[in-house]
């Protein structure tokens with residue numbers, strides 16, 4: 001351990017939570033990960049790496065404790081019976097191996113579980129449709145159902161203790177848990193002893209807390225995660241009621257875990273909120289209990305964390321996303337390794353893994369989700385196995401990550417960038433878009449690493465062609481030259497170029513990102529990409545005084561951002577800046593002064609007057625160098641990576657750059673006959689693959 005800055009010592013004080021002691025104040029709050037009960041070995045390894053990185057407490061995601069409570073198709077946790085124990089024991093063992101406490105968030109999802117797999121009617125506080133649009137209604141729980149729920153929770157707690165957890169949760173947060181729906185006027189319309197007054201609505205929470213305390217009997221800590229403000233005013237949980245509730249139950253659990261709003265507010269993206277945005281809701285609540293308090297707020301700044309403790313807002317720094325982006329955040333703060341911190345950029349690609357039921361991924365941390373199946377680690381990478389020299393062409397997200405990871409492996413690397421000064425490629429440009437400033441951290445972290453890698457030479461202003469590459473003796477060349485947005489309308493809706501009259505000014509995101517604005521006032525932005533770019537550019541244009549009409553073939557603006565939980569906010573912001581939104585329409589013809597669209601349903605045509613058309617449709621890899629090199633006989637081994645291979649998210653580009661660096665000298669890598677990763681479900685059945 002290097003000399004620690006005394007300012008941050010407070011973060012490394014131990015905190016007692018009932019019978020257990022957290023070794024410091026870093027608390028990985030529950031977060032799901034797209035792996036859950038489907039990929040338990042991968043999950044256990046991911047949690048173990050966080051414990052290794054210094055987190056004092058490492059929790060599961062929400063874990064169902066009863067089979068009637070089924071979140072299919074999502075890959076959350078399950079602890080339904082003893083068959084689930086080995087998976088949990090594996091996680092606990094990995095967490096304990098690095099000296100951290102393991103926590104289990106038991107959940108009864110009630111009306112958020114549509115029970116698609118088990119097909120039994122969901123149990124809810126009231127007879128209400130389930131969350132989302134499934135044609136399923138929950139039935140109102142009877143007195144017997146409530147007694148069942150209490151018994152099932154006790155069974156879950158008992159199993160969690162047998163799995164070896166040090167801390168078990170009573171969960172009443174995110175409007176995702178039955179206990180919160182009982183507590184809140186928003187959902188609870190009951191007229192029995194569990195409805196009406198706050199005391200009645202809090203009855204089930206009190207009972208479950210008391211059951212849990214009785215059963216655990218001081219052997220493990222009991223945490224209560226609770227939504228302290230539903231942000232719907234007096235119609236739901238709000239400050240007044242929470243203060244009253246803490247007056248009633250404040251001393252029951254061993255630790256309180258406060259969060260705010262529904263999940264989309266709790267995990268607010270950086271586009272819509274700064275670090276610490278939950279502070280105003282949580283400040284002052286700690287004074288109402290003698291028990292330690294955890295809170296969240298995408299904390300990446302050690303100074304903010306210290307302030308939270310010194311100002312008496314929190315006792316423990318809760319973290320989900322910063323712990324994903326940098327599982328070693330606590331150790332790096334402890335050791336003053338500031339430049340090594342991969343700061344979360346708040347993009348919510350991690351959240352999208354859960355919504356898309358795919359293994360956890362992160363823009364900043366390409367190794368997350370790959371710890372078990374590919375053996376990647378955020379802080380360690382295999383030393384090089386040869387003296388090969390590697391040229392990386394292009395310093396966008398893929399090229400930067402490849403250069404850093406190759407450099408860390410010990411290769412001699414040249415990173416050639418065409419731009420005279422600026423590195424970062426699309427990250428440098430896109431982080432100038434409204435709300436995306438924090439995305440520059442993708443570049444910042446990698447620049448800091450490159451500065452200290454003596455074996456990586458950065459050649460700025462280097463426009464490299466095949467002849468230039470062949471003049472040197474590189475063994476490998478990674479072509480990371482990015483991609484260009486198309487200007488012909490080809491995307492998802494149109495697979496061939498659209499009729500666009502040359503008289504109309506047509507711009508692509510590339511031009512807008514480089515500062516060019518349309519000359520005229522009336523701008524039609526056609527978004528057939530559906531992630532953030534269309535919405536962000538519409539906002540940029542509207543802020544520059546343009547009259548913007550956003551047209552998209554999807555029924556929602558920036559439709560894919562439902563997966564990052566930003567879609568509603570994007571729509572609201574566009575409305576606020578005066579952008580007209582026309583969903584479910586495809587572009588048919590662009591003429592000199594207007595653009596024609598057709599409804600995707602009926603084909604009915606609409607004409608929108610336009611001085612300019614912005615096309616946000618698809619991208620083409622910038623593949624010239626790759627094509628030239630592929631035509632050359634002999635020479636180095638060449639691979640396109642990131643957007644130059646196939647345009648995608650920044651997270652995908654970073655991941656691909658990392659994959660390249662991991663595999664560059666792997667003799668098995670060019671042979672793509674076999675999957676380059678382990679699969680755990682087949683490993684269960686096959687003696688051939690059950691190797692660890």
Ligand SMILES: Cc1cc2nc3c(=O)[nH]c(=O)nc-3n(C[C@H](O)[C@H](O)[C@H](O)COP(=O)(O)O)c2cc1C
Pocket residue numbers: 029030031032033060061062105173174225259266267268296297298299318319320321322350351354
């Ligand atoms: C990918 C992801 C999955 C999450 N899953 C859960 C969950 O299963 N249970 C829960 O209580 N909170 C869950 N959360 C919310 C986090 O625990 C946390 O409260 C929130 O993300 C704010 O903290 P942060 O800013 O440090 O990310 C999840 C958050 C993320 C990013």
Ligand code: SF4
Pocket residue numbers: 321322324325343344345346347348349350351361362363364365
């Ligand atoms: S994916 Fe984005 S928001 Fe999630 S942890 Fe990584 S950087 Fe943070």
